[in-house]
Amino acid sequence: MVKICCIGAGYVGGPTMAVIALKCPSIEVAVVDISISRIAAWNSEVLPIYEPGLDDVVKQCRGKNLFFSTDVEKHVFEADIVFVSVNTPTKTQGLGAGKAADLTYWESAARMIADVSKSDKIVVEKSTVPVKTAEAIEKILTHNSKGIKFQILSNPEFLAEGTAIRDLFNPDRVLIGGRETPEGLKAVETLKSVYAQWVPEEQILTTNLWSAELSKLAANAFLAQRISSVNAMSALCEATGANVQQVSFAVGTDSRIGPKFLNASVGFGGSCFQKDILNLVYICECNGLPEVAEYWKQVIKINDYQKSRFVNRVVASMFNTVSNKKIAILGFAFKKDTGDTRETPAIDVCQGLLGDKANLSIFDPQVTEDQIQRDLSMNKFDWDHPIHLQPTSPTTVKKVSVVWDAYEATKDAHGICILTEWDEFKNLDYQRIYENMQKPAFVFDGRNIVDAEKLREIGFIVYSIGKPLDAWLKDMPAVA
Numbered sequence: 269m270v271k272i273c274c275i276g277a278g279y280v281g282g283p284t285m286a287v288i289a290l291k292c293p294s295i296e297v298a299v300v301d302i303s304i305s306r307i308a309a310w311n312s313e314v315l316p317i318y319e320p321g322l323d324d325v326v327k328q329c330r331g332k333n334l335f336f337s338t339d340v341e342k343h344v345f346e347a348d349i350v351f352v353s354v355n356t357p358t359k360t361q362g363l364g365a366g367k368a369a370d371l372t373y374w375e376s377a378a379r380m381i382a383d384v385s386k387s388d389k390i391v392v393e394k395s396t397v398p399v400k401t402a403e404a405i406e407k408i409l410t411h412n413s414k415g416i417k418f419q420i421l422s423n424p425e426f427l428a429e430g431t432a433i434r435d436l437f438n439p440d441r442v443l444i445g446g447r448e449t450p451e452g453l454k455a456v457e458t459l460k461s462v463y464a465q466w467v468p469e470e471q472i473l474t475t476n477l478w479s480a481e482l483s484k485l486a487a488n489a490f491l492a493q494r495i496s497s498v499n500a501m502s503a504l505c506e507a508t509g510a511n512v513q514q515v516s517f518a519v520g521t522d523s524r525i526g527p528k529f530l531n532a533s534v535g536f537g538g539s540c541f542q543k544d545i546l547n548l549v550y551i552c553e554c555n556g557l558p559e560v561a562e563y564w565k566q567v568i569k570i571n572d573y574q575k576s577r578f579v580n581r582v583v584a585s586m587f588n589t590v591s592n593k594k595i596a597i598l599g600f601a602f603k604k605d606t607g608d609t610r611e612t613p614a615i616d617v618c619q620g621l622l623g624d625k626a627n628l629s630i631f632d633p634q635v636t637e638d639q640i641q642r643d644l645s646m647n648k649f650d651w652d653h654p655i656h657l658q659p660t661s662p663t664t665v666k667k668v669s670v671v672w673d674a675y676e677a678t679k680d681a682h683g684i685c686i687l688t689e690w691d692e693f694k695n696l697d698y699q700r701i702y703e704n705m706q707k708p709a710f711v712f713d714g715r716n717i718v719d720a721e722k723l724r725e726i727g728f729i730v731y732s733i734g735k736p737l738d739a740w741l742k743d744m745p746a747v748a
């Protein structure tokens with residue numbers, strides 16, 4: 269029986285390995301992690317991450333050919349293929365701080381693999397890493413190998429949180445990069461045969477190592493760039509009276525551009541886009557390409573601009589101060605159908621409003637109070653480290669309360685900010701909400717999900733990103 273071990277039981281390692289176990293009953297899959305609490309959760313009824321369809325997949329294979337364990341060394345020792353799906357945060361100190369990827373966790377995983385291995389292995393980069401990382405990993409492994417042969421493959425993951433299981437069942441493509449030597453090509457074929465159990469062969473792309481590593485960074489940069497492009501347009505729409513939804517529909521009907529990923533919003537979030545672009549920027553700089561670096565930096569600058577523009581709109585609309593006003597925050601996750609809050613725009617928006625002394629009442633159907641308090645008190649980039657290395661008792665932000673109901677959050681509020689596009693926010697009883705709010709009552713829709721006209725009929729002053737402005741908002745222009 270082929271044995272696979274995956275180091276890192278996170279948003280990527282957990283779901284990808286569960287799907288491999290489901291689709292390949294003849295393979296034994298062990299997912300290992302240094303975080304005891306995470307592994308305990310994977311072995312419990314309440315999985316550590318929320319992802320539609322994941323529970324079902326895990327229940328079908330756990331204990332049969334899918335195992336979660338903290339015994340990292342034992343499972344690495346036994347495995348034929350070792351996936352590495354550990355954190356690759358942005359460095360906060362030293363060379364490349366604020367941009368470069370911190371490969372501490374990756375390097376320690378590689379050294380441990382070299383230490384415990386007694387048989388040849390294929391080592392697969394699943395984490396998103398800077399181009400050329402495989403070369404460094406190869407060096408660590410071969411210099412410590414005691415005669416054992418390792419083949420390094422790059423197999424970046426393209427799943428999107430919220431649709432991870434669907435994406436893993438039907439990926440647009442699987443990408444495998446390897447050395448173009450006979451041993452490298454053989455390793456690529458071995459990994460290909462795993463995915464070929466459910467992915468059509470023509471969708472399994474094989475490339476050299478560096479193309480695979482760079483393709484992942486490029487794909488995330490292109491995706492984030494689309495969002496920043498439409499968000500840049502949204503600011504111009506507000507200034508001119510155009511409607512960003514009409515503009516993006518018209519643009520997206522061009523088959524060369526396509527309709528997906530063209531929704532204006534308060535900004536992109538998630539653990540990957542910003543981190544991977546910063547990493548790309550750093551690699552460009554290191555390769556003497558400052559113009560290319562500047563080009564990609566703009567994608568992040570526009571994203572930051574969009575978040576501060578939103579905060580400014582809120583504050584400007586409410587007579588230039590939100591001091592001691594209750595603002596309801598609906599949605600904290602970085603997108604719907606996930607409880608993930610890493611780099612969520614809600615953090616920056618909330619911090620912006622707190623900076624203007626607002627009182628926040630936050631509701632998200634999937635995010636706990638503890639998580640929200642951690643996010644609002646943690647330093648930038650600290651979130652992307654294994655849980656047990658993060659501060660355990662963050663200071664509570666006093667002006668923030670976290671509630672478990674949208675009606676509770678909005679009661680007596682002056683304004684509502686919708687920051688995540690949860691479906692349930694579309695169908696709230698806005699009449700009831702309006703009656704229980706201070707007047708004038710504002711809705712700032714950071715995701716363009718509410719029916720603004722209906723809300724205006726009820727009496728709300730409504731701001732929808734990139735849409736023609738209410739007279740009230742026009743009279744109170746927000747300076748970005």
Ligand code: NAI
Nearest residue numbers: 276277278279280301302303354355356373395396425654
């Ligand atoms: P995560 O933080 O959810 O999971 C990483 C796990 O690795 C943690 O549970 C941590 O405890 C564990 N870990 C760290 N060092 C370890 C070690 N030495 N031994 C054993 N376990 C260790 O991170 P996530 O989101 O799964 O991301 C992992 C990688 O995949 C990152 O490089 C990320 O950029 C990439 N990625 C993430 C995607 C996403 O949507 N979250 C999508 C595609 C790629």
